[in-house]
Amino acid sequence: MQKELISEISSPLVSFIITTSNHQKEYIVECINSILQLSLNAKEREIILVDDGSDDGSGSICDSYHNSYPENITTIHQNNRGVSAARNEGLKHVTGEYVNFLDGDDKLSPNTLSCVYRYFQLWPTVPMIAIPLRFFDGRTGEHGLNYKFAKGSRVIDLLEEYQNPQLSLSSAFIKHQLARIITFDERLVTAEDAKVILQLLLEEPRYGVVQEPTYWYRRRTGGEASAIQQSHHTRAWYINYMEYFAKWVVHSTRTTDDHIPLFAQYTLMYDLQWRFKAEESPDAILNVPEQQEYFKTLRDVIRYIDDMVILEQKNLTTEYKLYILQEKYGCDPHWIKTGNDIFYYVKDQFIYCQSQKPVQIEFITFSNGALQIEAKYTQFCVFDERPNWFFKVNDRFYECKPTERNQKFLTQGKLIGFEQGFSCVIPLDKKEAYTITLYCYADNLYVEQKQISFGKFSPLQKTIWSSYYASSSFILTYRKNRLLLNPYTYIAHVHRELSYLKALWMHKDIAAKKAIILRTAYYFRKLLPSKETWLISDRIDKADDNGEALFKYLSAHHRKQLRFYFAINANAPDRHRLRSYGKVIPFNGWRYKWLYLCGAKIISSQGEDYVYRPFQKNTVYYSDLVQTSIHARISDRKHFYHTKKD
Numbered sequence: 001m002q003k004e005l006i007s008e009i010s011s012p013l014v015s016f017i018i019t020t021s022n023h024q025k026e027y028i029v030e031c032i033n034s035i036l037q038l039s040l041n042a043k044e045r046e047i048i049l050v051d052d053g054s055d056d057g058s059g060s061i062c063d064s065y066h067n068s069y070p071e072n073i074t075t076i077h078q079n080n081r082g083v084s085a086a087r088n089e090g091l092k093h094v095t096g097e098y099v100n101f102l103d104g105d106d107k108l109s110p111n112t113l114s115c116v117y118r119y120f121q122l123w124p125t126v127p128m129i130a131i132p133l134r135f136f137d138g139r140t141g142e143h144g145l146n147y148k149f150a151k152g153s154r155v156i157d158l159l160e161e162y163q164n165p166q167l168s169l170s171s172a173f174i175k176h177q178l179a180r181i182i183t184f185d186e187r188l189v190t191a192e193d194a195k196v197i198l199q200l201l202l203e204e205p206r207y208g209v210v211q212e213p214t215y216w217y218r219r220r221t222g223g224e225a226s227a228i229q230q231s232h233h234t235r236a237w238y239i240n241y242m243e244y245f246a247k248w249v250v251h252s253t254r255t256t257d258d259h260i261p262l263f264a265q266y267t268l269m270y271d272l273q274w275r276f277k278a279e280e281s282p283d284a285i286l287n288v289p290e291q292q293e294y295f296k297t298l299r300d301v302i303r304y305i306d307d308m309v310i311l312e313q314k315n316l317t318t319e320y321k322l323y324i325l326q327e328k329y330g331c332d333p334h335w336i337k338t339g340n341d342i343f344y345y346v347k348d349q350f351i352y353c354q355s356q357k358p359v360q361i362e363f364i365t366f367s368n369g370a371l372q373i374e375a376k377y378t379q380f381c382v383f384d385e386r387p388n389w390f391f392k393v394n395d396r397f398y399e400c401k402p403t404e405r406n407q408k409f410l411t412q413g414k415l416i417g418f419e420q421g422f423s424c425v426i427p428l429d430k431k432e433a434y435t436i437t438l439y440c441y442a443d444n445l446y447v448e449q450k451q452i453s454f455g456k457f458s459p460l461q462k463t464i465w466s467s468y469y470a471s472s473s474f475i476l477t478y479r480k481n482r483l484l485l486n487p488y489t490y491i492a493h494v495h496r497e498l499s500y501l502k503a504l505w506m507h508k509d510i511a512a513k514k515a516i517i518l519r520t521a522y523y524f525r526k527l528l529p530s531k532e533t534w535l536i537s538d539r540i541d542k543a544d545d546n547g548e549a550l551f552k553y554l555s556a557h558h559r560k561q562l563r564f565y566f567a568i569n570a571n572a573p574d575r576h577r578l579r580s581y582g583k584v585i586p587f588n589g590w591r592y593k594w595l596y597l598c599g600a601k602i603i604s605s606q607g608e609d610y611v612y613r614p615f616q617k618n619t620v621y622y623s624d625l626v627q628t629s630i631h632a633r634i635s636d637r638k639h640f641y642h643t644k645k646d
Contacts, residue, residue, distance in 0.1 A: 281413025
């Protein structure tokens with residue numbers, strides 16, 4: 001049925017405007033091929049390639065595609081004028097029913113076109129459809145606004161759900177009749193997409209979200225940062241943004257009673273957050289009068305944003321929200337002690353209470369008959385006095401010692417907060433059970449902390465309700481803001497593990513269900529004799545460092561005494577040379593994860609996440625086993641080897 005409908009369309013179904021510039025030569029082929037490989041045929045897509053003054057060969061690649069597909073691909077060359085000018089030029093050549101703006105280093109999933117078209121037929125009145133944006137290459141993961149896809153494919157009415165803005169045109173498809181009336185503001189280096197989208201949504205505040213496809217957004221690393229990643233080092237990032245986007249939003253959407261629609265407020269605040277999160281001072285970019293004008297305009301703009309819109313920002317932490325409200329009202333926060341808690345306000349707006357202040361437990365270890373806990377929290381600079389922290393163990397309080405942390409929170413050169421740490425050693429009796437609660441002592445009041453989380457190196461996790469950690473003496477669990485310690489027994493351990501496996505089975509994530517198999521295999525393996533195993537590595541995609549030198553040495557002298565493997569990416573060129581020395585396995589494959597979990601010695605010239613966190617985001621399902629494995633390795637000091645190249 002879908003193919004029959006499409007066949008009736010004389011012009012291309014979708015026009016893709018792809019802009020390319022310098023530093024995209026190695027990516028533009030991947031980008032164009034992702035369009036050519038979409039699930040519909042060539043007559044149903046039009047590709048308009050706009051070469052924005054590249055001198056790295058990208059333009060020649062575009063020409064070669066035009067020569068190969070002259071009926072479907074158009075190439076336009078222009079002097080370097082920026083992505084907005086390139087898109088405006090591309091719009092002049094659009095003939096498709098729908099339009100998409102693709103960056104030359106990104107790509108689309110194969111099912112994108114068929115899914116988007118199907119939903120345009122289901123929702124004929126929506127002006128735009130958006131798809132999830134996910135990162136790849138230098139950074140992986142979900143875009144901060146992907147939460148709006150959690151309820152599935154649907155139409156969002158922004159008058160009812162104002163917290164669901166769309167800022168990216170690359171991950172959206174718009175109807176051609178609307179594309180005819182839009183123009184990208186060539187004075188903007190950022191937020192040009194947001195401005196165009198707001199113009200459309202102010203006329204019709206509804207759009208569709210389709211969950212199935214993906215827009216793959218490349219985040220580069222090192223010296224290959226994209227234009228948007230480098231844009232905050234330009235004068236336009238400050239001056240042009242405030243003049244042609246922030247002030248434009250206020251002036252073009254403000255009603256007669258000086259109110260801005262909530263969805264426009266939320267969009268503006270979401271985009272403004274990058275100004276507040278920018279750590280660098282504008283001193284090197286702007287002169288003193290320009291800086292004064294910039295910060296004045298910033299304060300003037302946020303006065304039009306409701307307090308609740310600021311506080312509802314999902315990607316802003318409390319220290320930034322507190323600072324923004326301080327700037328909005330021009331006053332410092334104050335607090336009121338009520339009952340067993342302390343409540344903090346800026347003017348009349350409640351910000352947070354002490355009992356809900358986030359505290360993260362980073363490490364939990366058992367050593368020398370004692371429990372050692374290390375934790376951290378954020379200290380706001382506006383408050384000079386630092387609180388004291390205590391662990392209440394049954395009926396006794398143990399005072400924590402402060403520890404140093406390096407993390408600081410800056411906004412445009414101004415320090416607004418910093419991490420503070422604390423640690424505590426709690427002596428234990430193996431025969432006794434313990435209930436442990438965290439308290440903050442401030443303003444002569446003990447406040448019980450109820451917003452506790454666990455760091456990536458902690459053996460406990462809040463995401464799985466039956467998370468636990470078994471040592472040789474105790475079984476540790478977390479319930480209702482309390483750590484519970486009970487003496488270890490084999491029966492209790494089995495019960496805890498079965499409960500945990502049940503929780504994993506009920507979890508929707510397929511990785512949780514895979515963890516059931518691996519955890520079960522882990523405990524069965526503990527019953528069997530094991531051989532000493534070493535996992536050796538250098539960089540994730542390159543050897544030729546101390547790791548390879550050791551691997552070569554072991555191959556020549558210790559083949560019979562040890563099981564040893566070299567870990568490197570499956571497609572790394574050095575992989576073929578390493579195979580001549582011994583067994584080579586890919587990083588983060590199941591074999592590497594299994595050996596890591598079972599207590600293999602990890603020997604590497606690098607200290608990166610890919611070495612010591614092979615489960616990555618799924619570490620949550622193995623936190624207790626990883627912690628146990630780490631301690632087993634630390635107790636055997638022979639794993640600390642220092643090698644030199646031959």
